[in-house]
Amino acid sequence: MSDPSSNPSSRQRAPTKRLMAPSVLFLLVWMIVPLAMTLYYSLQDYNLMMPDMRGFAGFLSYELLFTDPVFWDALLNTLLLVATCLLVTVVAGLALALLFNRTFVGRGIARTLAISPFFVMPVVTGLIWKYMLLDPVYGLFSWVMRSMGFEPIQWLSSYPLLSVVMMISWEWTPFALLILLTGLQSLPEDQLEAVRLDGANRWQEFRHIVLPHLGQVLYVVIMLESIFFLTSFAEIYATTSGGPGTATTNLPYYIYLGAFFQYDIGLSSAAAIGAVVLANICAIFLIRFVAGNLNAGSQR
Amino acid sequence: MKTPWIMLLAGLGCAGLAQAQTTITVATVNNPDMVTMQKMTKAFTEAHPDIKVNYVTLAENELRQKITTDISSGGGQYDVITVSNYETPIWAKNGWLKAMDHLPDSYRVDDLIPSVRQGLSYEDKPYALPFYAESSMTYYRKDLFEKAGIEMPDQPTWSQIKDFAQKVHDPKNGVYGICLRGLPGWGENMALFSTMVNSFGGRWFNEQWEPQLTSEAWHEAANAYKTLLTQYGPPGSTSNGFTESETLFANGQCGMWVDSTVAAGYLSNPDNSKVHEHVGFARAPHEKTEAGSSWLYAWALAVPESADHPEAAQTFVDWATSADYIQSVADQYGWLSVPPGTRQSTYESQGYQKVAPFADLVEKAIQSADPEHPTAEPVPYTGIQFISIPQFQAIGTRVGQIMAGILSGQTSVDEGLDQAQAFTERLMRRADVAK
Numbered sequence: 078m079s080d081p082s083s084n085p086s087s088r089q090r091a092p093t094k095r096l097m098a099p100s101v102l103f104l105l106v107w108m109i110v111p112l113a114m115t116l117y118y119s120l121q122d123y124n125l126m127m128p129d130m131r132g133f134a135g136f137l138s139y140e141l142l143f144t145d146p147v148f149w150d151a152l153l154n155t156l157l158l159v160a161t162c163l164l165v166t167v168v169a170g171l172a173l174a175l176l177f178n179r180t181f182v183g184r185g186i187a188r189t190l191a192i193s194p195f196f197v198m199p200v201v202t203g204l205i206w207k208y209m210l211l212d213p214v215y216g217l218f219s220w221v222m223r224s225m226g227f228e229p230i231q232w233l234s235s236y237p238l239l240s241v242v243m244m245i246s247w248e249w250t251p252f253a254l255l256i257l258l259t260g261l262q263s264l265p266e267d268q269l270e271a272v273r274l275d276g277a278n279r280w281q282e283f284r285h286i287v288l289p290h291l292g293q294v295l296y297v298v299i300m301l302e303s304i305f306f307l308t309s310f311a312e313i314y315a316t317t318s319g320g321p322g323t324a325t326t327n328l329p330y331y332i333y334l335g336a337f338f339q340y341d342i343g344l345s346s347a348a349a350i351g352a353v354v355l356a357n358i359c360a361i362f363l364i365r366f367v368a369g370n371l372n373a374g375s376q377r
Numbered sequence: 378m379k380t381p382w383i384m385l386l387a388g389l390g391c392a393g394l395a396q397a398q399t400t401i402t403v404a405t406v407n408n409p410d411m412v413t414m415q416k417m418t419k420a421f422t423e424a425h426p427d428i429k430v431n432y433v434t435l436a437e438n439e440l441r442q443k444i445t446t447d448i449s450s451g452g453g454q455y456d457v458i459t460v461s462n463y464e465t466p467i468w469a470k471n472g473w474l475k476a477m478d479h480l481p482d483s484y485r486v487d488d489l490i491p492s493v494r495q496g497l498s499y500e501d502k503p504y505a506l507p508f509y510a511e512s513s514m515t516y517y518r519k520d521l522f523e524k525a526g527i528e529m530p531d532q533p534t535w536s537q538i539k540d541f542a543q544k545v546h547d548p549k550n551g552v553y554g555i556c557l558r559g560l561p562g563w564g565e566n567m568a569l570f571s572t573m574v575n576s577f578g579g580r581w582f583n584e585q586w587e588p589q590l591t592s593e594a595w596h597e598a599a600n601a602y603k604t605l606l607t608q609y610g611p612p613g614s615t616s617n618g619f620t621e622s623e624t625l626f627a628n629g630q631c632g633m634w635v636d637s638t639v640a641a642g643y644l645s646n647p648d649n650s651k652v653h654e655h656v657g658f659a660r661a662p663h664e665k666t667e668a669g670s671s672w673l674y675a676w677a678l679a680v681p682e683s684a685d686h687p688e689a690a691q692t693f694v695d696w697a698t699s700a701d702y703i704q705s706v707a708d709q710y711g712w713l714s715v716p717p718g719t720r721q722s723t724y725e726s727q728g729y730q731k732v733a734p735f736a737d738l739v740e741k742a743i744q745s746a747d748p749e750h751p752t753a754e755p756v757p758y759t760g761i762q763f764i765s766i767p768q769f770q771a772i773g774t775r776v777g778q779i780m781a782g783i784l785s786g787q788t789s790v791d792e793g794l795d796q797a798q799a800f801t802e803r804l805m806r807r808a809d810v811a812k
Contacts, residue, residue: 141806146799323778338771339770
């Protein structure tokens with residue numbers, strides 16, 4: 078096998094590799110150039126406001142970053158945000174998918190309505206929630222609370238992270254719903270009939286037929302959503318501005334603050350490298366998770 | 378196949394216009410006085426038919442980001458930019474702004490209020506011309522004070538303010554004792570809070586540029602601020618900036634309000650304000666020292682070095698900041714709508730004195746604000762509610778966030794001030810301004 082000429086299949090593969098080269102090269106340039114620039118800037122003293130103080134800074138930016146308690150808060154907030162939003166959207170999405178998979182009058186309209194929040198732009202989502210729903214004086218939630226005789230909750234200042242989780246979940250549950258519903262529709266009816274004949278109850282039916290069938294779809298949902306939740310920005314920008322204090326500052330917002338409020342390109346580049354590392358750690362776990370599951374699926 | 382023809386025609390049209398007309402782009406803030414400026418622009422273009430004016434109007438934070446990134450990279454998107462007395466000296470030092478030393482006699486430079494003109498200069502040369510200027514003062518409701526049997530002194534202390542707030546606080550009837558800025562930002566809550574710190578005798582740095590944010594004075598100021606807003610303030614005060622507070626006061630929901638003098642015209646105007654008959658004015662509160670208890674801020678127009686059409690831009694700036702401009706706004710919209718705080722002639726005009734009972738107070742506040750001596754102890758910086766170093770935007774933004782965290786109960790005063798001190802120390806380490 079070590080001698081390529083003796084192996085007919087490798088001769089067939091060689092042109093494939095060459096044909097793939099442009100796209101691989103393109104991807105590398107696409108990825109490596111910005112990454113290299115970010116790395117370069119993270120080692121520089123570079124503040125837009127101070128043009129006369131430029132130069133090599135060594136690892137000062139990283140040192141300042143790692144000793145900044147807000148950076149660690151932002152990291153924690155990012156992970157919290159990803160984990161809770163995933164949990165909420167997947168559970169709620171699955172529940173809704175099971176409901177919408179049934180036949181009832183007006184199902185088409187109901188499905189369209191249920192999916193529509195996903196098509197609202199993130200900034201608009203933020204504004205809708207901030208002013209129409211959560212506002213302590215004239216928001217809908219406060220009106221409901223007040224009409225039931227309770228003191229309205231100051232959502233954005235008392236439960237900032239929870240408010241952001243609610244907004245993002247509201248926006249992304251339809252996505253989970255959409256994908257999971259598609260998965261459910263591909264479930265062969267005869268399998269269900271078979272287990273029903275064997276005397277399985279609803280729960281057993283769900284546990285042993287529906288859930289394994291949805292496995293791969295679930296992993297796709299989890300992977301795509303984690304990627305998007307890691308970079309959540311617009312909802313935070315439009316509502317809490319990372320506050321109060323630093324309660325809702327996640328990594329993207331932290332980088333934004335560094336770049337556009339401190340004009341410190343060095344520090345924000347270092348933080349961006351930190352975000353890349355975090356994303357890669359998540360990606361390694363997720364890909365293993367997904368790959369393992371896909372293999373298991375193909376062997377089944 | 379029509380497109381090429383249309384493009385050709387359009388191209389010809391543009392070329393023809395370009396010879397006759399210069400288009401300048403003005404970047405400005407969406408404040409009421411700037412909106413008036415846009416309405417008045419017709420008069421300018423009629424007088425200068427060869428200049429066309431385009432506006433880019435944004436909220437303060439966004440505008441600052443756009444302008445800073447544009448000017449620091451030499452982008453040249455804007456011919457006229459709106460800057461404040463914070464940016465002007467720093468940017469002038471960086472060589473980003475054109476000096477305004479071309480002014481004709483008819484501009485009457487001496488008519489500009491000296492402290493404002495000084496704030497927009499670098500090495501005694503003006504680099505921006507003031508559009509409007511402000512200080513801070515105390516607004517209160519005369520009717521509520523009368524009902525409570527209390528009287529506002531000409532210059533109250535923060536302790537008195539607290540007593541008054543307690544007496545007029547009546548949330549059941551929708552009246553909160555006091556409204557103050559709580560919205561994070563160096564130009565929002567920190568503007569007010571810095572003046573509180575000054576008047577409690579605190580300072581940002583000692584003469585060796587060591588941050589002093591954990592000092593006794595800072596603790597007292599932070600506690601006073603927190604007590605006032607959490608006990609006698611409106612709900613959700615961390616999202617109230619200048620505009621929100623102004624609306625609350627104009628709606629009759631605040632017993633008192635300490636903020637910019639620029640709101641005086643708005644609150645006295647029956648078109649905007651439900652309480653225009655009852656507004657009382659006093660100087661900004663002080664506590665241990667009067668120094669630095671009221672701020673000095675000026676929105677000014679400047680021409681960046683990177684501007685494409687500097688001459689046309691300067692013509693525009695001269696027009697918009699002239700005494701004639703103020704007069705013509707007064708003629709068209711009344712004296713309460715003129716941009717205040719920049720020219721002595723405004724305050725000398727009888728028309729203004731007649732409609733503006735606050736005119737003297739405002740003029741004195743602006744005249745007496747002294748950025749060189751912002752508090753009782755000596756400081757190495759200039760500036761009252763900001764300090765004139767490039768790092769201040771970062772420091773003010775972060776400390777503003779921390780103060781909002783303190784207000785909403787996310788952190789305690791001690792913890793918050795420790796964080797603020799640590800952040801400031803780290804930032805100063807990055808670029809040691811003492812050197």
